[in-house]
Amino acid sequence: xxxxxxxxxxxxxxxxxxxxxxxxxxxxxxxxxxxxxxxxxxxxxxxxxxxxxxxxxxxxxxxxxxxxxxxxxxxxxxxxxxxxxxxxxxxxxxxxxxxxxxxxxxxxxxxxxxxx
Amino acid sequence: xxxxxxxxxxxxxxxxxxxxxxxxxxxxxxxxxxxxxxxxxxxxxxxxxxxxxxxxxxxxxxxxxxxxxxxxxxxxxxxxxxxxxxxxxxxxxxxxxxxxxxxxxxxxxxxxxxxxxxxxxxxxxxxxxxxxxxxxxxxxxxxxxxxxxxxxxxxxxxxxxxxxxxxxxxxxxxxxxxxxxxxxxxxxxxxxxxxxxxxxxxxxxxxxxxxxxxxxxxxxxxxxxxxxxxxxxxxxxxxxxxxxxxxxxxxxxxxxxxxxxxxxxxxxxxxxxxxxxxxxxxxxxxxxxxxxxxxxxxxxxxxxxxxxxxxxxxxxxxxxxxxxxxxxxxxxxxxxxxxxxxxxxxxxxxxxxxxxxxxxxxxxxxxxxxxxxxxxxxxxxxxxxxxxxxxxxxxxxxxxxxxxxxxxxxxxxxxxxxxxxxxxxxxxxxxxxxxxxxxxxxxxxxxxxxxxxxxxxxxxxxxxxxxxxxxxxxxxxxxxxxxxxxxxxxxxxxxxxxxxxxxxxxxxxxxxxxxxxxxxxxxxxxxxxxxxxxxxxxxxxxxxxxxxxxxxxxxxxxxxxxxxxxxxxxxxxxxxxxxxxxxxxxxxxxxxxxxxxxxxxxxxxxxxxxxxxxxxxxxxxxxxxxxxxxxxxxxxxxxxxxxxxxxxxxxxxxxxxxxxxxxxxxxxxxxxxxxxxxxxxxxxxxxxxxx
Numbered sequence: 001x002x003x004x005x006x007x008x009x010x011x012x013x014x015x016x017x018x019x020x021x022x023x024x025x026x027x028x029x030x031x032x033x034x035x036x037x038x039x040x041x042x043x044x045x046x047x048x049x050x051x052x053x054x055x056x057x058x059x060x061x062x063x064x065x066x067x068x069x070x071x072x073x074x075x076x077x078x079x080x081x082x083x084x085x086x087x088x089x090x091x092x093x094x095x096x097x098x099x100x101x102x103x104x105x106x107x108x109x110x111x112x113x114x115x116x
Numbered sequence: 117x118x119x120x121x122x123x124x125x126x127x128x129x130x131x132x133x134x135x136x137x138x139x140x141x142x143x144x145x146x147x148x149x150x151x152x153x154x155x156x157x158x159x160x161x162x163x164x165x166x167x168x169x170x171x172x173x174x175x176x177x178x179x180x181x182x183x184x185x186x187x188x189x190x191x192x193x194x195x196x197x198x199x200x201x202x203x204x205x206x207x208x209x210x211x212x213x214x215x216x217x218x219x220x221x222x223x224x225x226x227x228x229x230x231x232x233x234x235x236x237x238x239x240x241x242x243x244x245x246x247x248x249x250x251x252x253x254x255x256x257x258x259x260x261x262x263x264x265x266x267x268x269x270x271x272x273x274x275x276x277x278x279x280x281x282x283x284x285x286x287x288x289x290x291x292x293x294x295x296x297x298x299x300x301x302x303x304x305x306x307x308x309x310x311x312x313x314x315x316x317x318x319x320x321x322x323x324x325x326x327x328x329x330x331x332x333x334x335x336x337x338x339x340x341x342x343x344x345x346x347x348x349x350x351x352x353x354x355x356x357x358x359x360x361x362x363x364x365x366x367x368x369x370x371x372x373x374x375x376x377x378x379x380x381x382x383x384x385x386x387x388x389x390x391x392x393x394x395x396x397x398x399x400x401x402x403x404x405x406x407x408x409x410x411x412x413x414x415x416x417x418x419x420x421x422x423x424x425x426x427x428x429x430x431x432x433x434x435x436x437x438x439x440x441x442x443x444x445x446x447x448x449x450x451x452x453x454x455x456x457x458x459x460x461x462x463x464x465x466x467x468x469x470x471x472x473x474x475x476x477x478x479x480x481x482x483x484x485x486x487x488x489x490x491x492x493x494x495x496x497x498x499x500x501x502x503x504x505x506x507x508x509x510x511x512x513x514x515x516x517x518x519x520x521x522x523x524x525x526x527x528x529x530x531x532x533x534x535x536x537x538x539x540x541x542x543x544x545x546x547x548x549x550x551x552x553x554x555x556x557x558x559x560x561x562x563x564x565x566x567x568x569x570x571x572x573x574x575x576x577x578x579x580x581x582x583x584x585x586x587x588x589x590x591x592x593x594x595x596x597x598x599x600x601x602x603x604x605x606x607x608x609x610x611x612x613x614x615x616x617x618x619x620x621x622x623x624x625x626x627x628x629x630x631x632x633x634x635x636x637x638x639x640x641x642x643x644x645x646x647x648x649x650x651x652x653x654x655x656x657x658x659x660x661x662x663x664x665x666x667x668x669x670x671x672x673x674x675x676x677x678x679x680x681x682x683x684x685x686x687x688x689x690x691x692x693x694x695x696x697x698x699x700x701x702x703x704x705x706x707x708x709x710x711x712x713x714x715x716x717x718x719x720x721x722x723x724x725x726x727x728x729x730x731x732x733x734x735x736x737x738x739x740x741x742x743x744x745x746x747x748x749x750x751x752x753x754x755x756x757x758x759x760x761x762x763x764x765x766x767x768x769x770x771x772x773x774x775x776x777x778x779x780x781x782x783x784x785x786x787x788x789x790x791x792x793x794x795x796x797x798x799x800x801x802x803x804x805x806x807x
Contacts, residue, residue, distance in 0.1 A: 030734065048714045108760070112764075112767050
């Protein structure tokens with residue numbers, strides 16, 4: 001009985017989360033998808049390094065940090081664009097997006113320099 | 117013949133070079149004459165140009181070598197062709213006339229008039245220094261060679277002034293009025309040209325003009341340069357000049373002598389400098405280059421042929437005096453080209469020893485003259501004239517009687533002399549000593565003049581002592597350059613020790629206790645060899661004294677082994693062992709297929725991203741439709757794409773600085789365009805919100 005209740009609770013939790021998520025605006029879902037994409041790419045790179053060894057260590061670091069960095073910037077963008085956040089009420093989303101683009105370009109300049 | 121000639125040539129250059137280093141200058145001799153035949157070789161019976169033909173023929177003429185018959189036909193053909201054509205350049209006409217002066221070709225009746233009128237027209241139209249030079253000097257040559265024709269210069273003063281206008285205040289000359297660069301070589305050409313103008317002028321010149329040229333000569337002679345051995349020369353100021361010191365100095369000497377001849381005055385240079393210039397050319401030795409050879413011989417001939425300052429050179433066939441052979445020291449005095457000198461006497465004013473520079477061993481000794489060989493010699497040396505290095509100071513005193521020419525000599529000539537003699541070696545003995553007490557265990561007297569068969573034995577606790585005394589013929593102490601003591605083991609391992617000399621005694625003490633490691637702990641029979649040598653020692657020796665049995669302790673583990681002695685004595689000059697370099701092992705790279713597989717796997721999340729986007733229903737509906745905003749939006753996306761492309765190029769081949777430069781430009785553009793697009797988007801969404 002307990003087992004079924006826990007599994008039913010888990011299922012209910014999952015359903016409620018899912019329905020809550022479905023109601024989020026599309027642009028936030030795009031950003032979430034982008035973050036997932038970046039993190040997955042990083043994980044694949046780590047798996048490759050685990051397999052073949054970290055010989056050009058700077059290249060490995062540059063690849064992984066590029067993914068993580070862009071994911072972090074995307075998360076910041078999401079926070080700033082989300083209308084439910086009271087702190088960033090006055091900030092126009094286009095401004096946040098411009099910041100995101102600028103920070104990404106700077107990050108990738110450094111990454112490419114470090115790539116070797 | 118050619119190969120033999122080349123070998124002779126090289127040997128002569130070496131011999132003269134060595135003499136040159138001792139700052140004894142030899143006049144032009146037969147070695148120069150034979151070298152000239154090898155240097156001035158025409159190709160296929162004729163020379164490449166009239167300039168080269170003139171240089172070769174003039175040099176051979178000055179040296180007194182007659183080779184005219186071989187070359188005259190073809191060269192004369194060229195000369196006649198140039199002199200009869202109406203379109204030859206001034207330079208060709210000038211050199212053709214020069215060659216004609218030596219070969220005396222048959223020109224024909226009409227030839228001279230044409231060429232003279234051509235040269236006169238050249239003088240009138242001349243603006244550059246070289247045009248003046250060729251035309252004026254050409255007219256001077258034509259006047260000598262064709263005495264019938266009438267050669268006049270027209271307005272000689274105007275020509276003089278226009279040549280003078282190209283001069284600079286420091287005595288140098290410019291080649292043209294456009295080119296501000298001045299050259300000493302050009303000054304030489306200019307003085308020759310001015311001398312030619314003076315010769316051809318119908319009447320006397322204004323003395324102030326001549327005086328201004330003379331002051332120019334004085335200024336130019338201020339720029340004369342000097343080497344340490346007392347030679348003087350002229351050189352160009354700029355580093356990348358086309359003329360070296362030999363051609364520049366020769367050009368200046370030609371100019372000064374022709375100007376002096378036209379004015380019937382002396383060379384206007386102090387006597388030391390004239391002899392210094394002569395010594396500069398003699399110090400060149402035998403040049404290998406035809407142009408240098410011509411310049412050397414021509415300049416020396418100019419110095420010898422002028423009436424007012426003919427330099428005399430003091431030379432020594434040998435600068436070594438042997439006290440055992442008792443031969444006299446010979447000195448020769450001649451002109452630079454090797455001709456006879458006038459009546460004079462040579463005095464040896466001082467003989468300074470290298471050991472005591474202040475006092476002189478010989479003072480004011482006059483040398484005797486041998487008329488048969490035309491040499492001056494000194495056959496008696498004072499009693500205290502010991503072996504060693506000396507500097508002899510000679511002085512030439514010309515006889516008071518009137519000569520045809522005015523000769524000049526140096527104030528004094530310093531010559532390094534080496535006196536050699538036989539050194540006596542006395543009290544040579546070798547002994548084996550007990551180290552602590554110093555008592556002699558065995559002692560043998562040596563006769564170093566012949567090989568001995570001394571047999572000694574020692575162990576590692578004893579010492580070996582070698583001593584001898586070296587004295588000069590006069591009984592003074594003598595320190596040789598080389599005093600080597602060599603021990604050679606049966607296995608061909610050699611050790612060399614230096615014998616130290618202090619005062620009259622020379623001694624070497626070998627303490628075997630300290631030398632055990634150096635001798636590689638090798639016991640056995642060692643041969644003893646002694647070498648004594650010096651530059652002023654006529655009886656240098658290398659004698660095998662005998663052998664010594666050395667008893668040394670056993671070699672410990674860590675001691676160095678003796679080097680392997682090969683049987684072939686010259687194998688040390690053979691190829692060495694090959695060195696194998698150890699390079700860093702490159703890192704192990706993963707297999708190619710694995711890397712490619714992962715390349716494919718990496719792309720998967722991106723595809724997943726795109727699929728997710730389509731599932732979310734992403735659209736570009738809010739892409740602005742009006743043209744202005746559409747263009748800025750498009751440019752915004754293109755700008756971002758361009759920046760990313762720049763990053764790819766940066767990774768592939770650019771460096772950081774060019775990337776940053778391009779990035780700054782793109783960044784400014786992107787900023788501007790992005791601001792426009794996003795502000796338009798923001799205003800559009802505001803409108804939607806308010807509406």
